[in-house]
Amino acid sequence: MRLLLLPAVVVLAVFAAALGALFRWSVLEFIPGSLQTGGLTLANFRAVLAPQYLGAVRDTIVLSALTTVLTLVCAYPVAYALARTPSRWVRSLILVLTLAPFFTGAIVRTYAWVLVLGNTVVTWPVPMLFTERGVLVGLVHFSMPTMILILAAALSHIDPVYERAAASLGAPPWRVFRRVTLPLSMPGIVSGALIVFAWTLSAFPTPELLGGGKVKMIANVVKDLGLDSFNWPGAAAFAMLALALTLALLTVVGRVSTGRAT
Amino acid sequence: MLRAAVAAQLAFMTLPTVVVIAVSFNPTAILSFPPAGFSLRWYENVVTYPQFQRAAVNSVVVTAGAVLLALPVGTLAALALERARLRGRHVWASVLLSPLVVPGVAAGLGFLMLAAALGLLRSRAVLVAAHVALVLPFVVRSVWVSVRNLDPALERAAASLGATPWRTFRRVTLPLLRPGLFAALLFAIVVSLNEFVVSLFISNRVTEILPVAMFTYVVNYTDPTIAALSSLFIVATFVVVWLADRYLDLGRVFLQH
Numbered sequence: 001m002r003l004l005l006l007p008a009v010v011v012l013a014v015f016a017a018a019l020g021a022l023f024r025w026s027v028l029e030f031i032p033g034s035l036q037t038g039g040l041t042l043a044n045f046r047a048v049l050a051p052q053y054l055g056a057v058r059d060t061i062v063l064s065a066l067t068t069v070l071t072l073v074c075a076y077p078v079a080y081a082l083a084r085t086p087s088r089w090v091r092s093l094i095l096v097l098t099l100a101p102f103f104t105g106a107i108v109r110t111y112a113w114v115l116v117l118g119n120t121v122v123t124w125p126v127p128m129l130f131t132e133r134g135v136l137v138g139l140v141h142f143s144m145p146t147m148i149l150i151l152a153a154a155l156s157h158i159d160p161v162y163e164r165a166a167a168s169l170g171a172p173p174w175r176v177f178r179r180v181t182l183p184l185s186m187p188g189i190v191s192g193a194l195i196v197f198a199w200t201l202s203a204f205p206t207p208e209l210l211g212g213g214k215v216k217m218i219a220n221v222v223k224d225l226g227l228d229s230f231n232w233p234g235a236a237a238f239a240m241l242a243l244a245l246t247l248a249l250l251t252v253v254g255r256v257s258t259g260r261a262t
Numbered sequence: 263m264l265r266a267a268v269a270a271q272l273a274f275m276t277l278p279t280v281v282v283i284a285v286s287f288n289p290t291a292i293l294s295f296p297p298a299g300f301s302l303r304w305y306e307n308v309v310t311y312p313q314f315q316r317a318a319v320n321s322v323v324v325t326a327g328a329v330l331l332a333l334p335v336g337t338l339a340a341l342a343l344e345r346a347r348l349r350g351r352h353v354w355a356s357v358l359l360s361p362l363v364v365p366g367v368a369a370g371l372g373f374l375m376l377a378a379a380l381g382l383l384r385s386r387a388v389l390v391a392a393h394v395a396l397v398l399p400f401v402v403r404s405v406w407v408s409v410r411n412l413d414p415a416l417e418r419a420a421a422s423l424g425a426t427p428w429r430t431f432r433r434v435t436l437p438l439l440r441p442g443l444f445a446a447l448l449f450a451i452v453v454s455l456n457e458f459v460v461s462l463f464i465s466n467r468v469t470e471i472l473p474v475a476m477f478t479y480v481v482n483y484t485d486p487t488i489a490a491l492s493s494l495f496i497v498a499t500f501v502v503v504w505l506a507d508r509y510l511d512l513g514r515v516f517l518q519h
Contacts, residue, residue: 001346008339008358008398011332015361015395018372025375035378074274077267096503097272101279104499105456107473108492111480112278115285115489121295144275202365204459209480219459222367227463232375239368250363254356 019243026236035230044237053221053238060217063132063207064200067139068193071147074140075192079151080181084160102145106205113138114209130212138206143196150195154188155181191253198249202242218242279496286489293486304490313467314491317475324386324461324471325454328393332450335394336401337443341435343402344409355406359399366459369396374463388464389471393454400449408442445510448502456495 026045029038047053082094101109115121117128117137128134158181166176204219211220218238226235281295288294289301308314339358348354361369369392377388416438420430436443458473465474472491480488 001342002348004338004342004346005354007335008402011335011395011398012357012360014376014391015364015369018369018376018392019364020372021375021379022368022372074271077264078271081264081268092507094268094272096500096507097275099507100496100500100503101275103452103456103503104279104496105473106458107476107480108282108456108495109278111476111488111492112282114480115281115293115295116278118293120285120293121281141274141278144271198363202367204367205477209477219365219367222371223462226371226374232371235371236375239365239371242365243368246363246365 022236022239022243025232026240028233030231030233032231035232037233044233045241047234048237048241056216056218056221057241059132059215060201063136063139063215063217064197064203066136067143067200068197070136070140071143071196072189072193075144075147075151078144079148079155082148082152083155098145098148101141106142107209109142110138110205110209113141113206117210129210130214132211132215135207135210135215135217138210139200139203142203142206143200146199147192147196150192151185151188154185154192158184187256190256194249194253194256198246198253201245201249282489282496283493285486286493288486288489291485293484293489304486305494307485307487308491308494311487313475313479314472316468317470317472320386320389320465320469321455321471324389324393325451327386327390328397328454329447329450331390332394332397332401333443333446336398336446337405337439339398340402340405340409340442343406345414358402361395362399367463370460370463373460377464384466384469386469389461389469392460392464393457396457396460397450397453400453401446404446404449405439405442407445408439412438441510445506448506452499452502 025037027040027042029041029043031038048057078094078098082091082098085091085094113134114129117124117134119129126133128137162180162184163176166180167173171179201217202219203217204223207215207217207220208223211217216224219242222235222238222242225231225238284295284297285293286304287300287302288297289299289303342348343351343355343358373388373392374383377383377385382388412435417430417434420434421427425433456473457471458477461471461474462477465471470478476488476491
């Protein structure tokens with residue numbers, strides 16, 4: 001039976017080889033104007049701290065944090081309705097409307113926001129397209145399905161009996177939510193927030209198209225360096241940074257969720 | 263109040279889709295909403311633009327290749343995960359799902375560098391290889407759910423009645439795994455057809471797939487052609503998700519662990 005894993009191991013080995021190539025390039029010296037490289041160096045990682053790149057790192061973290069908070073607030077009511085609605089029809093409606101954008105692909109979704117933010121529908125009082133505000137709207141929209149599904153899964157595990165008990169003891173609905181539902185859904189909130197934060201850290205199409213070159217996140221710097229400037233070592237170092245941040249956060253998610261289960 | 267909040271959020275989720283579809287019927291090259299008339303010229307443009315034709319062929323080739331490889335590979339892995347006496351089953355499971363958590367730009371750049379080292383920069387093989395790795399987690403996860411629900415007694419019954427292991431697999435195991443395999447097929451096709459970030463790094467004008475060609479077009483032109491192509495993608499996706507919900511009950515797949 002164990003042999004059945006072999007083909008999958010081969011696929012994963014190719015994937016690992018790609019990440020290995022990435023790591024190797026990240027520690028090679030960049031010779032400007034060529035794809036030739038010099039000896040081993042850590043200079044590429046030091047370059048991450050240069051002022052023009054540090055701004056991108058800071059913007060990435062700020063945008064990811066804002067996205068996480070806004071997505072949480074926007075997704076919670078939808079997730080609650082999804083988990084609690086008695087109607088199969090309403091559940092299907094919410095699921096299809098939530099999941100379809102999840103599957104429509106980054107380019108289609110982001111292009112749609114180019115239209116909406118670019119004064120096609122309404123004239124915005126402040127510039128939206130090619131600003132951090134616009135990128136933030138796109139990022140929240142992008143993160144909603146993930147957050148809704150994680151929160152709905154957590155909420156559907158809470159027995160409504162607790163809420164009914166609190167209500168029958170005289171707690172007003174707001175209090176029931178604050179003292180019963182919200183604390184019980186905390187594991188979902190924590191893992192949803194961490195996963196959305198980790199994903200947003202490496203967001204690419206949204207800042208690329210909605211930022212229009214004026215808003216740079218880590219992934220956009222990777223593309224600029226790797227595909228436009230042919231500085232593969234520099235791009236690799238930034239990509240390693242994105243990878244390390246994501247893996248560190250997801251390890252925390254793993255700890256949190258298994259910690260709760262045991 | 264909850265209802266109003268939910269309705270507002272669903273509107274927020276759906277608004278861009280509605281706008282794209284409306285703009286795609288606009289008769290002029292200037293983007294406007296609501297459209298100033300009705301015209302199918304941008305759909306015509308989608309079908310006749312040579313780069314989209316080439317990219318559509320590439321998309322079909324890459325997705326078909328990736329799905330045909332990932333489906334059996336993932337199914338076997340899912341069977342092993344549930345049935346084999348594995349030490350560290352959880353470790354294996356997270357390793358198999360790991361391509362999901364690697365940032366697209368890291369995987370894309372890595373595959374670009376690997377392809378360069380192997381001299382495969384002009385080949386669609388790299389795209390297929392990358393797509394196999396990227397859809398594998400979805401296949402494993404979908405099929406694993408079905409394997410877990412499969413009662414091994416049914417297979418033992420077939421075996422005890424004299425069926426060979428291959429026959430048991432073909433006549434008992436595979437038919438019982440059908441819902442999981444169907445879900446895996448849908449996921450794999452949808453994920454591969456829409457993959458963009460990794461593909462951007464490892465394709466050129468000759469090998470690029472549709473999302474990459476669309477990205478290039480959006481960056482260079484502003485007419486509603488992409489709105490028309492996006493609308494086609496959106497309609498196809500809605501149909502697939504709706505069918506999946508109808509026949510697979512997505513609520514069961516996504517809301518339970």
